[in-house]
Each structure stands twice: as C-alpha cells, then as structure tokens.
Amino acid sequence: MLLDLHHLREEYAERKLDASEAHTDPFIQLQQWLNDALMAELPEPNAMTLATCTKEGIPSARVVLLKGVDRSGLDFYTNYHSRKGREIDENPHVAVTFLWLGLQRQVRVEGVVEKLPREQSELYFQSRPLGSRIGAAASPQSEVVDRAVLEADFMRLQAEAEAAGGTFPCPPHWGGYKIIPSRFEFWQGRISRLHDRLEYSRAEAGEWRIVRLAP
Ligand SMILES: Cc1cc2nc3c(=O)[nH]c(=O)nc-3n(C[C@H](O)[C@H](O)[C@H](O)COP(=O)(O)O)c2cc1C
Numbered sequence: 621m622l623l624d625l626h627h628l629r630e631e632y633a634e635r636k637l638d639a640s641e642a643h644t645d646p647f648i649q650l651q652q653w654l655n656d657a658l659m660a661e662l663p664e665p666n667a668m669t670l671a672t673c674t675k676e677g678i679p680s681a682r683v684v685l686l687k688g689v690d691r692s693g694l695d696f697y698t699n700y701h702s703r704k705g706r707e708i709d710e711n712p713h714v715a716v717t718f719l720w721l722g723l724q725r726q727v728r729v730e731g732v733v734e735k736l737p738r739e740q741s742e743l744y745f746q747s748r749p750l751g752s753r754i755g756a757a758a759s760p761q762s763e764v765v766d767r768a769v770l771e772a773d774f775m776r777l778q779a780e781a782e783a784a785g786g787t788f789p790c791p792p793h794w795g796g797y798k799i800i801p802s803r804f805e806f807w808q809g810r811i812s813r814l815h816d817r818l819e820y821s822r823a824e825a826g827e828w829r830i831v832r833l834a835p
Contacts, residue, residue: 632724632809637816639830646804646820646828647691650727653806654689657720668716668729670696672707680707686718687744693798694729695736697744699761700793706762708733714799724809731801741795753788754778805833 643649657665666686673679680703688695694716699705708714712732719726735741745753758774759765781788801822808816815835820828 630809631811632815633811634724635808636810637806637808637818639818639832642806642818642830644828644830645691646801646806647689649806649820650689650694650729650804653718653720653723653725653727654686656723657718657725660720660722662720662722665720668694668696668718670704671715672704673711673713674707675710677711680704687796693731693800695796695798697741697794697796699756699759700735700795702761704762705793708797716799726805726807728803728805728807729799729801730803731799733797733799736796736798738795742790744796745790745794750781750786750788753790754781756794757788757791810835 643652654665664685667683668686669681670684671679671681682704684696684698684704686694687697712734713730714733715728715730717726717728745756748756754774754777758770758777777788803822804820806816806818806820810816813835817833817835819831819833821831823829
C-alpha cells in the first residue's frame with residue numbers, strides 16, 4: 621500500500637442538529653449553514669461538488685461555486701458546452717454536496733436543473749473581473765487543449781477587449797443553471813459516529829417533510 625489512511629480518525633463532538641431546532645424551510649436552513657461557514661471563515665464556503673449523469677446513468681463530479689440561493693433554487697455558472705453542460709442536456713438530474721469540515725457539516729441537495737434566464741447570466745458575467753470574463757471566453761472548457769494555444773487565444777481576446785474600451789460580451793455558450801431541489805440532507809458530525817442526519821423531501825403539495833436518518 622502506498623499510503624496507509626486507516627489510522628486517520630476524527631471525533632466529531634462540537635455541535636448537534638435536531639428537528640426541533642432546524643428550520644422547517646430547507647432553503648433557510650441552508651442559508652444559515654452557509655452563513656455559519658462564512659462566519660467561521662472557512663475557505664471557499666460556497667464550493668459544492670456537483671454530480672451529473674449521462675443519459676445512460678454514468679456519473680461524473682466536479683466542484684463549482686454556488687452564486688445564489690433562494691426558495692427558487694441554487695444557482696451556479698459554467699460553460700454550457702462543457703462535459704457537465706452536455707450531461708445536463710442529456711439528463712437534468714443532478715446532486716450537489718457542500719463539505720464544511722471546520723464545522724463538521726455536510727449538506728446534500730438533489731434535484732433537476734434548468735438554465736437561468738439569459739439576462740441573469742449576462743448580468744452576472746458582466747459583474748466578473750475582466751480577466752475572468754476573457755478566461756471564460758478563451759477556454760473551450762472540457763476540450764483537449766494546448767496551453768500555448770489557450771494563452772494565445774486569451775491574449776487575442778484581451779487585445780480585442782482593450783480596443784473596445786474594456787467591454788467584453790458574454791459568450792452565448794456561457795451562463796448559469798438553477799438547481800431546483802427535491803431533497804436536502806443536513807449532516808452534523810456527532811460523537812461515536814452517531815451523527816445527526818435530517819432529510820427534507822418535497823411532498824406532492826409542495827411542503828417539506830423532515831425525517832431523521834440513521835448515520
Ligand atoms: C474551488 C473550485 C471552484 C470552481 N468553480 C467552478 C465554477 O463555478 N464553474 C465552473 O464551470 N467550474 C468551476 N470549477 C472547475 C470545475 O471543477 C471543473 O474543472 C470544470 O467546470 C470542468 O468540469 P467538466 O469538464 O466536468 O464540465 C471550480 C473548481 C474548483 C476547485
């Protein structure tokens with residue numbers, strides 16, 4: 621064995637999660653935990669692992685950044701032609717997880733995605749620093765690429781942006797998605813592996829049913 625990880629063992633004892641104190645609205649519960657992660661100054665608290673699947677059900681996962689959350693869903697931005705974009709085109713079912721190790725917490729969200737309205741994607745694109753805008757446009761995300769070609773394309777687009785007075789349009793294949801959740805799970809690490817897990821699932825009438833799951 622190259623690396624023995626068997627002895628790594630962390631005891632989680634700092635916090636608990638009970639249905640009596642959790643919010644009945646999972647979006648508010650998520651906002652509270654995101655806020656706790658922000659207050660705790662954890663690195664990249666809005667980073668979430670996004671799993672997508674092909675139409676055959678073959679999964680792939682990667683980290684993206686949550687850029688907005690309200691009762692309509694969870695928003696993130698990417699290249700629509702990327703591998704994740706192609707998989708979402710085939711199969712809108714996704715899952716995300718947030719991991720806040722500093723708070724001994726994990727959140728899982730499952731649902732379907734839809735594209736954000738074009739105006740919202742363009743507005744967000746224009747709020748990004750010029751370098752990020754140009755980088756997004758220069759990168760054929762998920763394609764095989766030569767670093768020198770990528771950098772040359774970046775320089776060419778940068779010169780175009782400078783000639784246009786620092787303006788740069790949002791490429792049509794770049795934009796946002798909204799995850800519309802049907803299930804949330806809030807996980808709080810507890811002592812002796814008796815962790816707390818609260819599952820919220822959306823009932824027919826739209827209200828959220830909360831149950832405790834075995835750890
Ligand atoms: C902390 C972190 C944040 C990231 N945020 C994003 C993001 O918001 N959007 C994005 O498209 N890729 C983001 N990435 C890059 C993705 O993980 C991934 O490499 C890229 O989207 C291509 O994935 P795909 O080929 O599966 O489509 C991020 C990576 C890390 C490590």
